[in-house]
Amino acid sequence: MSEAPPIVVENLSFRYRTRTELAIEDISLMVHPGEMILVAGASGCGKTTLARCINGLIPRSYKGELKGSVHLYGRPVSGMTLAEIAQVVGTLLQDPERQIVASQVFAEVAFGPENLGLPREEVLERVGEALHRLGIEHLRERETFNLSGGEKQKVALAGVLAMRPTVLLLDEPLASLDPASAHEALALFRRLADEGTTIVLVEHRVEDALAARPDRLLYIEDGRVRYLGPIDSLPPEVDPAQVKLPAAWVVKYLRQQGKMTPPPPVPERDGEALVVFEDVDYAYGDGPLVLKGVNLTIRRGDLLAVLGPNGAGKSTLVKHAIGLLKPTRGRVLVEGKDTRDLSVAQVASTVGYVFQSPSHMLFAPTVLEELAFGPENLGFDSDATAQAVRESVQVVNLQGMEKYSPLGLSFGQQKRTAIAAVLAMRSRILILDEPTAGQDYANYTRFMNTLCRATDGRGQSLLSSRFAATLFITHDLDLALTYANRVVLVSDGRIVADGRPEDVLQDFALLERCRVRPTSLLRMNCEFLPKTGRFLPVEALAAYAA
Amino acid sequence: MLVTWKYRPRDTFVQRLDPRARLIFLACMILAVFQFWDIRFLLPFFVISLTLYFLARIEWHDVRRAWIFILLFVTFIVGLNALLSGRGGPLEVLQDVSSRVIFQARILTVPLVGWTWTVRITVVKAVFAATQLVRILTMAILAIPIPYTFDPSRYGVAFRQLGLPDKAAYTMDLAFRFVPTLGRDFGITLDAQRARGYEVDRLKGGIISRLRRLAPLVVPVTMLAIVGGEDVVDAMDLRAFGTRPRTWTVRLEYDTKDRLFIAFGVLLVVVSVALNILGYGDFWVPSALLAGG
Incomplete structure (x- = not known):
C-alpha cells in the first residue's frame, strides 16, 4: 500500500441529478491510517452522500454533478473500478438486511472474494479468517434470514472484511440493533481500528458512537462541514437538537443558553381497563412459544413504552391487541370483548396500529x-x-x-x-411500533414532542387528547423515560417488569438481563431523582443540574 | 433482504441427489410428458412423479398451501377449461361434434342480439379434461417439492454448473428467493391494511372496482419489490459483482446415482419421442365410452 493517506477529500461538492440544491458543498478532509472518524449530522445533511463519494457509488450508481476529488491512498476514486475500490473500502450499509445478498452465511462472506475471481483456496481462507475475527464461526452454515439483528450485522461485516479492505465505511451501523447489540458492535469497530483499519463511522447517535472512542468528529449541517476536530467535550458548532449527545453535554449547553424548561405536567390516568391480556401464550405454527403467560392491562391515560431486545416478543404482543394474532392459550379482551369473537376490522375502530415501516401501508x-x-x-x-x-x-x-x-x-x-x-x-387506543425507526434524532425528537408533549396545563398532549391510551414499542430507553408514564419490560416472551419509569428503569441489573443499556440520561435522572421526584426530559433536568 | 423457502435438510434419496440431476430430470419429464395425449401413456409418468414426491418425505403442513393452490388452479383453470371449451389440446377435441353428450345447457342468452352460450360436455371433452389433469399434475407433483428440498445455497452454483453465465446463474438464485420474499411482504402489508379496517374478502362491484380495491395490497408490495431490488444491486456492486469472471467456491460433483438418474430421464425422453414418431400416444378415448351412446 502506498504511503499516501487512506482518504483525502478535496473541495468535494455533489448535486443529485433530480435535485436543484447541492447535497454536499466544498467538503475537504484527510483521514490517517488507523484513524476512526465519526461523521455526524441530521438526516439529509450530506453524510451518506459523502460516504457514497468515497465508496464509488457516486457517480457510478447515483448520477449527478460532481466537483472536487476523493483520493484513496493517492489514487483518484474516479479512475478506479468498483472492484478496485471494493478492495480498499469496505462499506457496511445502514441496515444489514439491505446488504446481505446470499441465503447462507458462508456464501454471504464468500460473495466478495468470489466476485474478485480469487482462487478457491484463498476464498476459503478469507472466509475462515473473517468469521474467526468476528467470533462467528458457529454461524457458518446458518441461513442468513434466520439470524438475529446483531448476528446479521456481524455477518454483513464479515462479508466486507473478507474483501480485506484497509478502510471501513460504516453508514449508520447501529440503526437496526438493540442497545446491547449496538454496544457490542461499537466495541468491535474499536478493535478493528486498533488493529490498523481506518474507519469512517457515519452516525447521528453521537452518544452511542462515543463508546467506540472515535479520534475525531466531522459534523455536517446542510451539506457543509461545521466542525472537524477532537471530541473530548461538546464543540460549540454542534447543535444538540440535531444529533444525540451525552446528557451531561446537553445539560451544560442548555444551561449556558438558558434554555431550561419546567417539568412537564404528568398526564392523568383514571384506571379504566381498555385492553386486557389474560394468561396469554402464543406460538407461530408449531414453533416454540413466543409469548409465555402474559398478563397485562392497558388502562385509560397510559402512555406506555414497551422495551426489550430484538426477538423478545414485543411486536407479537401488540399484534394481539388488534386481533391480528389470536392467543394459543388465554385470551385478550378489547373493551371487554374477546378478540377471538371480533374481526380485525372491528377491533380497528377501537385500536389503531401503526406498523413500523410506512412502506408496507x-x-x-x-x-x-x-x-x-x-x-x-x-x-x-x-x-x-x-x-x-x-x-x-x-x-x-x-x-x-x-x-x-x-x-x-x-x-x-x-x-x-x-x-x-x-x-x-x-380509534380509542393508539399503538406505534418503533415510531422512531429509520428517522434521525432531530426528526424523531420533533415528531415525538409534537405527539406526546403536553399542550396544556393538565398534561394533555395531542395524543392524550385524542386517544384514551397510547402504547409504543421502542429500543430507545431515552424515548421511554422522556415520553412514557408507564414502562413494560419484555424479555424472552414474558413481561419481567411493569410500572412507572422510575420504578422499572432504576434496576440496572434487570435492564442488563433484558439487553437494555442504561443511557447517560437515565443515569443523570437516577442521580437527581431525590430532587426531581420523577424522571424528566433533558431540558427539564437541566434546571436541577448545578 | 431476500428470504428463502421453507427448506430443511433431510436424509432422503431426493435430497441426496445433485441439484443439477434433479433439474435435468425435471426437464426430461416435462419433455417426455409433452409427447403424449393418451392417458394410458401418461399414467406411468404420473406414478414416477408420485413416487419421487413420497420419496422426498416433505411434511404436509409445509406444502399444504402449495397443494391447495395447485389443486384449485389445476381443477378450475385447466380442468374446467378443458371440460367446457376443449381448448389447449388436440384438434379432434376442439372439433368434436359427434361424440355422446353427457350434459348440455343454455347458460346465457344476450338480449336484443340473441346470442347464446351453450355448455355442451361430451365424452371426448370429459376424457380430454381427465387427460389434461393427469398431464399437469404429473409436472406439478414433480415441481412442488423443489423449493422445499433444494438447498437455497446451491441455487446459483447449480445453474452455473449447468452452463449458465455468472450473472444469469446468480439472477436465477435471486429469482428463486424473490417469490417467498414477495410472500413475506404481502403478509405484512395485508396485516397493515387489515389494521386499517380493510377486508379483502369484502371486495364488491365490477372487475375494475375490485381491482381498484386490491391497490392497498398491490401497490406497497410492488414498491417494496422495486426498492428491495435497488438495495440488492447496490450491495452487489459494493462487493464487485460482475466486474470479472467469479469463483464459485462450492463445487457440485455427480456420483453414480446422479448419472443413473439423469440417464433414466434421458431414456424417458428418447423412448417417448420414438413412440411419438411411431404414431403412438395420440389422444385416446376408451371405445366403450364412445360406443355407449
Whole structure:
C-alpha cells in the first residue's frame, strides 16, 4: 500500500441529478491510517452522500454533478473500478438486511472474494479468517434470514472484511440493533481500528458512537462541514437538537443558553381497563412459544413504552391487541370483548396500529386519499371522513402536502402520513411500533414532542387528547423515560417488569438481563431523582443540574 | 433482504441427489410428458412423479398451501377449461361434434342480439379434461417439492454448473428467493391494511372496482419489490459483482446415482419421442365410452 493517506477529500461538492440544491458543498478532509472518524449530522445533511463519494457509488450508481476529488491512498476514486475500490473500502450499509445478498452465511462472506475471481483456496481462507475475527464461526452454515439483528450485522461485516479492505465505511451501523447489540458492535469497530483499519463511522447517535472512542468528529449541517476536530467535550458548532449527545453535554449547553424548561405536567390516568391480556401464550405454527403467560392491562391515560431486545416478543404482543394474532392459550379482551369473537376490522375502530415501516401501508395517489382509506373502511360518512382527515393533517403537520403522492415523500414525512392515516380512524387506543425507526434524532425528537408533549396545563398532549391510551414499542430507553408514564419490560416472551419509569428503569441489573443499556440520561435522572421526584426530559433536568 | 423457502435438510434419496440431476430430470419429464395425449401413456409418468414426491418425505403442513393452490388452479383453470371449451389440446377435441353428450345447457342468452352460450360436455371433452389433469399434475407433483428440498445455497452454483453465465446463474438464485420474499411482504402489508379496517374478502362491484380495491395490497408490495431490488444491486456492486469472471467456491460433483438418474430421464425422453414418431400416444378415448351412446 502506498504511503499516501487512506482518504483525502478535496473541495468535494455533489448535486443529485433530480435535485436543484447541492447535497454536499466544498467538503475537504484527510483521514490517517488507523484513524476512526465519526461523521455526524441530521438526516439529509450530506453524510451518506459523502460516504457514497468515497465508496464509488457516486457517480457510478447515483448520477449527478460532481466537483472536487476523493483520493484513496493517492489514487483518484474516479479512475478506479468498483472492484478496485471494493478492495480498499469496505462499506457496511445502514441496515444489514439491505446488504446481505446470499441465503447462507458462508456464501454471504464468500460473495466478495468470489466476485474478485480469487482462487478457491484463498476464498476459503478469507472466509475462515473473517468469521474467526468476528467470533462467528458457529454461524457458518446458518441461513442468513434466520439470524438475529446483531448476528446479521456481524455477518454483513464479515462479508466486507473478507474483501480485506484497509478502510471501513460504516453508514449508520447501529440503526437496526438493540442497545446491547449496538454496544457490542461499537466495541468491535474499536478493535478493528486498533488493529490498523481506518474507519469512517457515519452516525447521528453521537452518544452511542462515543463508546467506540472515535479520534475525531466531522459534523455536517446542510451539506457543509461545521466542525472537524477532537471530541473530548461538546464543540460549540454542534447543535444538540440535531444529533444525540451525552446528557451531561446537553445539560451544560442548555444551561449556558438558558434554555431550561419546567417539568412537564404528568398526564392523568383514571384506571379504566381498555385492553386486557389474560394468561396469554402464543406460538407461530408449531414453533416454540413466543409469548409465555402474559398478563397485562392497558388502562385509560397510559402512555406506555414497551422495551426489550430484538426477538423478545414485543411486536407479537401488540399484534394481539388488534386481533391480528389470536392467543394459543388465554385470551385478550378489547373493551371487554374477546378478540377471538371480533374481526380485525372491528377491533380497528377501537385500536389503531401503526406498523413500523410506512412502506408496507402507503398506496394511495394522494395523502388525502391515503388518510381517508381507514375511515371509509370503518363506515364513516363522507362529512365525518373529511373532518377526520382534515384534523389528522393538522396534527402531524402535513398541511400543503395533501395532494402529494405519499410514495414520493421523504421517510419522515411518510412516517407522519402513516400515523395520520391511523389518527383519522379515531380509534380509542393508539399503538406505534418503533415510531422512531429509520428517522434521525432531530426528526424523531420533533415528531415525538409534537405527539406526546403536553399542550396544556393538565398534561394533555395531542395524543392524550385524542386517544384514551397510547402504547409504543421502542429500543430507545431515552424515548421511554422522556415520553412514557408507564414502562413494560419484555424479555424472552414474558413481561419481567411493569410500572412507572422510575420504578422499572432504576434496576440496572434487570435492564442488563433484558439487553437494555442504561443511557447517560437515565443515569443523570437516577442521580437527581431525590430532587426531581420523577424522571424528566433533558431540558427539564437541566434546571436541577448545578 | 431476500428470504428463502421453507427448506430443511433431510436424509432422503431426493435430497441426496445433485441439484443439477434433479433439474435435468425435471426437464426430461416435462419433455417426455409433452409427447403424449393418451392417458394410458401418461399414467406411468404420473406414478414416477408420485413416487419421487413420497420419496422426498416433505411434511404436509409445509406444502399444504402449495397443494391447495395447485389443486384449485389445476381443477378450475385447466380442468374446467378443458371440460367446457376443449381448448389447449388436440384438434379432434376442439372439433368434436359427434361424440355422446353427457350434459348440455343454455347458460346465457344476450338480449336484443340473441346470442347464446351453450355448455355442451361430451365424452371426448370429459376424457380430454381427465387427460389434461393427469398431464399437469404429473409436472406439478414433480415441481412442488423443489423449493422445499433444494438447498437455497446451491441455487446459483447449480445453474452455473449447468452452463449458465455468472450473472444469469446468480439472477436465477435471486429469482428463486424473490417469490417467498414477495410472500413475506404481502403478509405484512395485508396485516397493515387489515389494521386499517380493510377486508379483502369484502371486495364488491365490477372487475375494475375490485381491482381498484386490491391497490392497498398491490401497490406497497410492488414498491417494496422495486426498492428491495435497488438495495440488492447496490450491495452487489459494493462487493464487485460482475466486474470479472467469479469463483464459485462450492463445487457440485455427480456420483453414480446422479448419472443413473439423469440417464433414466434421458431414456424417458428418447423412448417417448420414438413412440411419438411411431404414431403412438395420440389422444385416446376408451371405445366403450364412445360406443355407449
